[in-house]
Amino acid sequence: MRVMIFADMEGVAGIQSWEHVGGSSPFYPEGRELYTNEINAAVRGCKAAGATEIIALDGHGGSYPSGKPFMSWINSKLEPSAQYIQGYAWARYVEPMQRGEIDCVLFVGAHAMAGVPNGVLCHTVSSEAWNNATINGTLVGESGIVAAVAASFGVPSIFVSGDQATCEEVVNLIGPNVVTAAVKIGLGRYAARNMAPQDACDLIETKVKEALENRDNWPKPVHFDSPVTFHVELATSDRAAAFQGREGVTITGPRSVEASGATFWEAWDKFWYRS
Numbered sequence: 001m002r003v004m005i006f007a008d009m010e011g012v013a014g015i016q017s018w019e020h021v022g023g024s025s026p027f028y029p030e031g032r033e034l035y036t037n038e039i040n041a042a043v044r045g046c047k048a049a050g051a052t053e054i055i056a057l058d059g060h061g062g063s064y065p066s067g068k069p070f071m072s073w074i075n076s077k078l079e080p081s082a083q084y085i086q087g088y089a090w091a092r093y094v095e096p097m098q099r100g101e102i103d104c105v106l107f108v109g110a111h112a113m114a115g116v117p118n119g120v121l122c123h124t125v126s127s128e129a130w131n132n133a134t135i136n137g138t139l140v141g142e143s144g145i146v147a148a149v150a151a152s153f154g155v156p157s158i159f160v161s162g163d164q165a166t167c168e169e170v171v172n173l174i175g176p177n178v179v180t181a182a183v184k185i186g187l188g189r190y191a192a193r194n195m196a197p198q199d200a201c202d203l204i205e206t207k208v209k210e211a212l213e214n215r216d217n218w219p220k221p222v223h224f225d226s227p228v229t230f231h232v233e234l235a236t237s238d239r240a241a242a243f244q245g246r247e248g249v250t251i252t253g254p255r256s257v258e259a260s261g262a263t264f265w266e267a268w269d270k271f272w273y274r275s
């Protein structure tokens with residue numbers, strides 16, 4: 001069994017403020033520790049289920065100016081027997097899936113899409129730049145985008161940990177067979193009822209193992225009819241300028257842009273920044 005784990009930081013237990021996920025705040029080092037512990041728990045769950053290859057990707061950009069892009073784990077504490085992708089553009093590391101070397105995708109530390117009332121630190125890609133995103137008219141958050149990327153290569157997304165709103169969002173998109181580990185309940189965007197970090201890690205490890213061992217009941221890769229259109233409603237009109245002249249990207253309104261392709265990956269590859 002070969003697994004890719006797409007990790008993010010906002011959905012980790014104990015985290016409910018931007019200060020925890022980037023910048024020079026004293027909360028950021030604690031956030032990194034909590035984040036590292038949860039990815040380690042997921043890796044242990046994979047190993048317990050007999051996974052032969054585990055590739056974990058740090059998908060947390062760091063939202064503060066001095067936040068570290070895609071490298072928030074504490075490397076010296078990472079669980080052995082897995083590989084860790086760091087510093088790479090978001091939702092772009094697909095080579096193992098292109099080669100047919102990945103059986104399933106997991107989400108750890110995921111957060112809800114923009115505008116979800118009890119979604120802790122909810123946003124879609126950028127709080128400042130994007131209001132929302134759709135695939136063929138279906139609203140998606142970051143987990144939906146990554147699930148659609150994986151599905152482009154026939155790979156199912158089978159597990160999610162994060163707050164309760166995120167778990168519901170992923171089940172709504174992918175179906176009830178996704179295994180969920182809700183490690184906190186949002187009490188607004190900046191407040192949460194959290195599990196103790198150790199309890200959250202235990203839950204993640206147990207549920208990841210359970211998900212991987214239940215291959216007969218894995219959800220199918222999320223399906224979108226071809227051609228697949230990815231549409232983004234930007235927050236402000238100046239954001240559209242960044243897409244001017246981009247081949248394959250259409251500016252459809254003062255604050256809206258889209259791209260299409262035979263698969264979601266084809267659309268995403270035209271649309272998304274390479275670094």
Ligand SMILES: [Zn+2]
Pocket residue numbers: 008009010059060061062
């Ligand atoms: Zn993040």
